[in-house]
Amino acid sequence: MADDIVQAVSRALDEAPQRNFRETVDLAINLRDLDLNDPSNRVDESIVLPSGTGQDTKIVVFAEGETALRSEDVADQVLSSDDIEELGDDTDAAKDLADETDFFVAEAPLMQDIGRFLGTVLGPRGKMPTPLQPDDDVVETVNRMKNTVQVRSRDRRTFHTRVGADDMSAEDIADNVDVIIRRLEADLEKGPLNIDTIFVKTTMGPAVEVNA
Numbered sequence: 001m002a003d004d005i006v007q008a009v010s011r012a013l014d015e016a017p018q019r020n021f022r023e024t025v026d027l028a029i030n031l032r033d034l035d036l037n038d039p040s041n042r043v044d045e046s047i048v049l050p051s052g053t054g055q056d057t058k059i060v061v062f063a064e065g066e067t068a069l070r071s072e073d074v075a076d077q078v079l080s081s082d083d084i085e086e087l088g089d090d091t092d093a094a095k096d097l098a099d100e101t102d103f104f105v106a107e108a109p110l111m112q113d114i115g116r117f118l119g120t121v122l123g124p125r126g127k128m129p130t131p132l133q134p135d136d137d138v139v140e141t142v143n144r145m146k147n148t149v150q151v152r153s154r155d156r157r158t159f160h161t162r163v164g165a166d167d168m169s170a171e172d173i174a175d176n177v178d179v180i181i182r183r184l185e186a187d188l189e190k191g192p193l194n195i196d197t198i199f200v201k202t203t204m205g206p207a208v209e210v211n212a
Contacts, residue, residue, distance in 0.1 A: 008209065012207075015206050017204060023166040026163065029199060032155070035192065040128055043184065046130075048148050049149060051175050053162055059142050060103075061105045062077050070143065074142040084117050087117065088117025098125050103127075104166070106131060115128075151180060
């Protein structure tokens with residue numbers, strides 16, 4: 001990990017005004033030389049942060065039987081196939097659930113019904129569930145997602161993602177930043193050349209450029 005990342009994060013934390021609430025630490029990424037009108041050029045990645053997000057991540061699981069029972073210990077909410085149809089008949093409730101939930105997980109056999117009843121709500125929000133295959137461990141999947149952020153540019157050259165909280169150490173936040181930068185460099189067409197500038201900041205603090 002580059003010392004420059006640690007230094008930038010340290011500055012962002014040190015220069016942030018003292019607040020009486022826990023602030024999120026965010027990364028702002030500016031892209032260049034990409035036609036983002038072409039969906040294939042857009043960033044859309046789920047990235048597991050090695051030091052965690054520093055925030056609560058709400059996860060809802062669609063499951064039946066044993067998987068549903070095991071999910072109750074780790075997920076914020078467990079919904080059945082009947083719940084899927086009920087939400088499909090209540091668009092406002094479906095929208096509220098989608099907006100307040102970070103990630104959805106669903107047993108693979110339920111994906112068809114989810115697409116049918118909830119696709120028009122979850123799809124445009126980028127919230128379609130991660131399918132859970134028969135061999136997948138739902139507990140492991142949910143716990144991994146609690147440390148995951150969705151990095152999504154859509155059609156904008158500038159986009160943001162969460163990399164921690166202001167009570168985390170600069171080193172831990174920098175580890176998270178490093179993982180995101182490496183993933184972007186690996187996935188973008190021209191790698192680092194498609195990244196213009198990167199800034200890190202707390203919710204209310206000044207932006208500090210990261211020279212990674």
